[in-house]
Amino acid sequence: MSIIEVRDLNLYYGQHQALHNINMEIEANSITAFIGPSGCGKSTFLRTLNRMNDMIQGVRIDGSVKVVGEDIYESRVDVEILRKNIGMVFQQPNPFPKSIYENITFGPRLHGITDRNKLDEIVESSLKAAALWGEVKDVLKKPAYGLSGGQQQRLCIARALAVNPQILLMDEPTSALDPISTAKIEELLDELKTTYTIVIVTHNMQQAARISDKTAFFLNGELVEFDSTPVIFQNPCDKRTEDYITGRFG
């Protein structure tokens, strides 16, 4: 069953067209990876899925993006509820300058949870889901900035999970991390996919090959090829995909 359906999506920054006629279906409980050279539109496309592009002035979109059957660009859609259901993790770890505990509870509090026990429960379950509980359970009141880069990024994942989303969008979540932290997060993603649908933008083709079920290759704002990961990496249909995979450019 596809949880996200994108039809004829075009996106413009003022006069410049950044995405050309994208069509894509993303399946629930899978990991979908977006690859492609810098500036190919993969991050821009990711941000159309939870309407984070709304904040940028001069962005215009046509076409439709349906999540669980609902067009998210219709005027009756509540963007805040949409973003609660579609979590996002960014390239640079961006914890709030608050304690670890407050970082996790920030989202649940926004959505009206004030009960202390409930919040404690959410903190524990989110940190466990992000494989961070063991490392931080005794320092929950300490500032999040005291954590290492990899821990901070897992904290950001836990923070995103705390509002109980269905889909998790990740924009190059490991590009600022060392190999060990990266491996931990990749391992984590494999576990998370049983509960969540994960869409990940990555610069690292090996990473896409290792973790994803399906891979989409973007070039100059176009979706060149979208298929199951083994096909993309071993037997791509398009010459450009093959050239990119084999390192002829990019």
Added chain:
Amino acid sequence: MIEITPLFPLSARGKGMFTLGRQEILTLNQEVRSKKSQIVVKNEKKNREFGIRTFLIACAFVSVLTTVGIVMVLLFETISFFKEVSLFSFLTDTKWTPLFIPQHFGILPLLSGSLLITLGACLVALPFGLMTAIYLSEYAHEKVRRTIKPILEVLAGVPTIVYGYFALTFVTPLIRSIFPDTGVFNALSASIVVGIMILPMVASLSEDAMVAVPRSLRDAAYALGATKLEVATKVVVPAGLSGIISSFVLACSRAIGETMIVTIAAGATPKLTLNPLESIQTMTSFIVQVSGGDIEHGSIEYSTIFAVGMTLFLLTLGINIIAQWITRRYKEEY
């Protein structure tokens, strides 16, 4: 590379790389020597560096020495004041009549006057300033912000005498039309206008602090489903709090130290009151009154202004110290 005029025919140059002729070696030596002299002889530049360094240190010392000098003068004159008036009566007497008989030297009426003005001004400036800053940093379009920000900064440069007349000729009649019993000189009018005067400073400095909060923190909150208002109040304001508090403190210090507006609009009646509709006198306007009048230098009346000045100085110093403590206590580092 050093250019060498070929002595050999072109064909011989390939193998002759290491067999330089006499002429070449001479030129090479000269080149090296001239290079060396460039590297070693740098005294002129060094001297200049030293000169500039000394000059800058001297500049820094001038301002430090001036401050020390001012504090010393304040201190000595204050000490001579307290030789005649006890500190106890200075702090507890509820009358301030140094220029009349019977003389009373109680700072409380002046202190309450200054605090009344400051409190009123902060009530006007802090909420409106903060809201202006939130609007500019979180809601306004880039274009609007680029227009309003410079206007705010111009407002901060309006001479205070102009504000004083604005208080006396516009705000006071307005207040009197609502509360007819209000005096021509009253604390309310002055404090509102002092508030208007410091508002641009609060807005501009708080906005600077908020704009400095990284975009990534806002994105994180938006991605969790926060509204614009929630992002502003729960992420941006807390993260920029230290800058916002320093803008508040700067504004308060300016309100306490403000002289012209209160001298013109608040009157010259030292009175221990919390009623803003009455005429009062602040510490600053008392100093103006005495410095401008024909009080004999060296008399006890004259040295009162130093005691009052000292009080003012300690007050602003105290506020600054408290603010620094608050800033450190609530700082969210990013």
